[in-house]
Amino acid sequence: MDIKDILKxxxxxxxxxxxxxxxxxxxxxxxxxxxxxxxxxxxxxGSYLIYSIGDESLxxxxxxxxxxxxxxxxxxxxxxxxxxxxxxxxxxSEMKDLAANQAAYFLQQYGxxxxxxxxxxxxxxxxxxxxxxxxxxxxxxxxxxxxxxxxYDEYVAPYVEENNPKIISHILIKVADITEEENEDGxxxxxxxxxxxxxxxxDEVVQALENGEDFAEVAKEYSDxxxxxxxxxxxxxxxxxxxxxxxxxxxxxxxxxxxTSEVFTSEYGYHIIYCNSxxxxxxxxxxxxxxAIYGDDVILYNAPLLEKAEELGITINDAELKEQLMSxxxxxxx
Amino acid sequence: xxxxxxxxxxxxxxxxxxSNSAMVTEKSEAIISGDGVNYTKQDFFDDMKNNDYTSTIAxxxxxxxxxxxxxxxxxxxxxxxxxxxxxxxxYGDDFETxxxxxxxxxxxxxxxxxSNLVEKLSNQYFEDNEESxxxxxxxxxxxxxxxxxLDSANKMLDLLNDxxxxxxxxxxxxxxxxIVSEVITDKSDLPYxxxxxxxxxxxxxxxxxxxxxxxxxxxxxNSIDTNRYxxxxxxxxxxxxxxxxFYIVLSExxxxxxxxxxxxxxxxVEVYDQRTxxxxxxxxxxxx
Numbered sequence: 264m265d266i267k268d269i270l271k272x273x274x275x276x277x278x279x280x281x282x283x284x285x286x287x288x289x290x291x292x293x294x295x296x297x298x299x300x301x302x303x304x305x306x307x308x309g310s311y312l313i314y315s316i317g318d319e320s321l322x323x324x325x326x327x328x329x330x331x332x333x334x335x336x337x338x339x340x341x342x343x344x345x346x347x348x349x350x351x352x353x354x355x356s357e358m359k360d361l362a363a364n365q366a367a368y369f370l371q372q373y374g375x376x377x378x379x380x381x382x383x384x385x386x387x388x389x390x391x392x393x394x395x396x397x398x399x400x401x402x403x404x405x406x407x408x409x410x411x412x413x414x415y416d417e418y419v420a421p422y423v424e425e426n427n428p429k430i431i432s433h434i435l436i437k438v439a440d441i442t443e444e445e446n447e448d449g450x451x452x453x454x455x456x457x458x459x460x461x462x463x464x465x466d467e468v469v470q471a472l473e474n475g476e477d478f479a480e481v482a483k484e485y486s487d488x489x490x491x492x493x494x495x496x497x498x499x500x501x502x503x504x505x506x507x508x509x510x511x512x513x514x515x516x517x518x519x520x521x522x523t524s525e526v527f528t529s530e531y532g533y534h535i536i537y538c539n540s541x542x543x544x545x546x547x548x549x550x551x552x553x554x555a556i557y558g559d560d561v562i563l564y565n566a567p568l569l570e571k572a573e574e575l576g577i578t579i580n581d582a583e584l585k586e587q588l589m590s591x592x593x594x595x596x597x
Numbered sequence: 598x599x600x601x602x603x604x605x606x607x608x609x610x611x612x613x614x615x616s617n618s619a620m621v622t623e624k625s626e627a628i629i630s631g632d633g634v635n636y637t638k639q640d641f642f643d644d645m646k647n648n649d650y651t652s653t654i655a656x657x658x659x660x661x662x663x664x665x666x667x668x669x670x671x672x673x674x675x676x677x678x679x680x681x682x683x684x685x686x687x688y689g690d691d692f693e694t695x696x697x698x699x700x701x702x703x704x705x706x707x708x709x710x711x712s713n714l715v716e717k718l719s720n721q722y723f724e725d726n727e728e729s730x731x732x733x734x735x736x737x738x739x740x741x742x743x744x745x746x747l748d749s750a751n752k753m754l755d756l757l758n759d760x761x762x763x764x765x766x767x768x769x770x771x772x773x774x775x776i777v778s779e780v781i782t783d784k785s786d787l788p789y790x791x792x793x794x795x796x797x798x799x800x801x802x803x804x805x806x807x808x809x810x811x812x813x814x815x816x817x818x819n820s821i822d823t824n825r826y827x828x829x830x831x832x833x834x835x836x837x838x839x840x841x842x843f844y845i846v847l848s849e850x851x852x853x854x855x856x857x858x859x860x861x862x863x864x865x866v867e868v869y870d871q872r873t874x875x876x877x878x879x880x881x882x883x884x885x
Contacts, residue, residue, distance in 0.1 A: 311619035317864035319661035330645040577631035
């Protein structure tokens with residue numbers, strides 16, 4: 264019997280031997296190249312082990328129960344919301360690009376270590392999940408926005424009526440010398456003492472706007488505010504806003520769509536505000552608008568999630584967790 | 598057919614060997630399903646690990662080590678209840694609010710239990726390694742105070758040499774702070790001259806004036822030298838008389854993870870889950 268015959272007859276023995284040789288070879292190469300430590304799973308009495316110390320050990324099932332008790336509801340909620348949002352809102356390439364940009368910006372701002380910590384505090388593995396998180400955040404916002412659109416009369420109209428929301432832009436001409444004093448009502452009044460250069464800059468801005476030049480272009484050219492590069496756009500603003508100084512808020516609330524405010528002074532210098540829009544349809548793109556309406560109302564915030572889950576037929580099958588979660592987010596015992 | 602079955606079996610065996618993730622039983626059971634969604638029990642298990650997993654594993658390890666060290670778990674539980682009741686008594690009506698900062702009474706209780714376990718394991722470690730720790734730390738029970746001027750220090754020394762008590766002599770020399778006796782070791786935050794006195798003198802008594810120059814930096818980054826004149830007293834050199842306080846000093850100097858690590862090595866810890874290894878081995882080096 265020559266080698267050819269032996270190979271033909273015992274081909275499966277050689278094949279199995281070859282598989283073992285490849286397996287051992289790969290293992291050896293990995294070891295030699297000092298690859299990160301690879302852990303091998305171990306099963307004992309039908310349960311996988313997480314670790315063993317002396318005669319004691321922790322099984323995956325025991326750990327599952329422990330984790331479920333501590334983090335089960337919060338993890339399930341995040342995942343349920345994520346899965347429903349994902350099914351409800353189709354991913355577009357624009358959304359993917361935006362999420363990737365947001366992730367890159369976040370990583371650049373905070374660095375990998377801080378980004379890892381932030382993501383872990385949100386229940387994600389690491390900064391590698393940033394894209395996934397920002398995509399989910401967009402979808403979650405869209406789901407909540409769609410719900411408000413569908414329930415406009417109930418939630419949006421009263422809020423708009425009461426808080427006069429708008430989208431605004433702004434030009435700042437910084438003035439180094441500002442004096443402040445209290446008026447009769449106890450309010451702080453600011454007076455600018457501009458240099459010739461600062462005054463000339465303001466005059467140019469006022470003249471350009473009077474000549475009908477586009478507000479955004481003027482802002483790009485003259486504004487000393489960080490918003491200059493985006494045409495002075497500050498975004499969503501309403502009567503509940505507490506981010507800006509009082510004089511700014513007062514003036515912002517006065518302007519209507521297409522109007523420009525008078526020049527006014529704050530501790531930072533001269534300001535001019537422009538109202539870009541009072542069209543409610545444009546507000547839904549701003550998370551501040553949604554947050555303003557949903558506020559801290561957990562039941563309202565989760566109403567879109569539960570409605571959509573029911574519509575799509577997505578259900579939680581763990582009865583115990585479902586009961587706990589529903590009592591928190593729907594206000595009803597299951 | 599047999600041959601194909603043998604090959605498949607072989608591949609299955611190799612796949613099982615190369616698996617590196619611990620799986621839960623009924624791992625394919627759907628926790629969330631519908632509309633093409635199939636979020637399994639295993640997915641859920643893996644996602645839950647993203648929540649402060651290192652602490653969860655550490656907690657489990659402390660428990661296991663306590664069992665392996667033969668601690669009376671009932672006694673540990675009683676101690677926890679006692680500590681909790683002490684806190685309740687201390688905070689009175691504000692207890693619930695105080696506990697809520699920890700995430701509620703149950704979480705607080707768990708935290709007390711862990712802290713007690715770590716303390717117990719640490720003290721056991723200190724006891725087991727006492728000889729080398731005494732060699733390393735040279736603990737004595739003593740007092741150390743300083744004056745900014747030499748005259749006051751000399752005045753106090755004269756009083757001490759006349760047999761006046763340390764605290765009384767300090768007061769008479771113009772020292773106004775409270776004087777406490779403490780465990781002083783080679784790692785104490787004291788000037789070299791002072792630590793040398795405590796280290797070299799192995800008997801109860803007081804020091805001479807020990808002059809030391811402390812260098813600090815002002816707001817402009819300039820170096821400033823300040824003279825300090827120390828007077829010290831050794832009250833006790835037998836560690837058995839202040840062992841509890843010495844252990845407190847040790848636990849302030851020792852990273853509890855290092856101590857736990859030594860227990861893990863002692864009991865030969867083995868880890869069988871890649872994710873657990875990746876997350877935990879940086880905390881516990883022996884965890885591999």
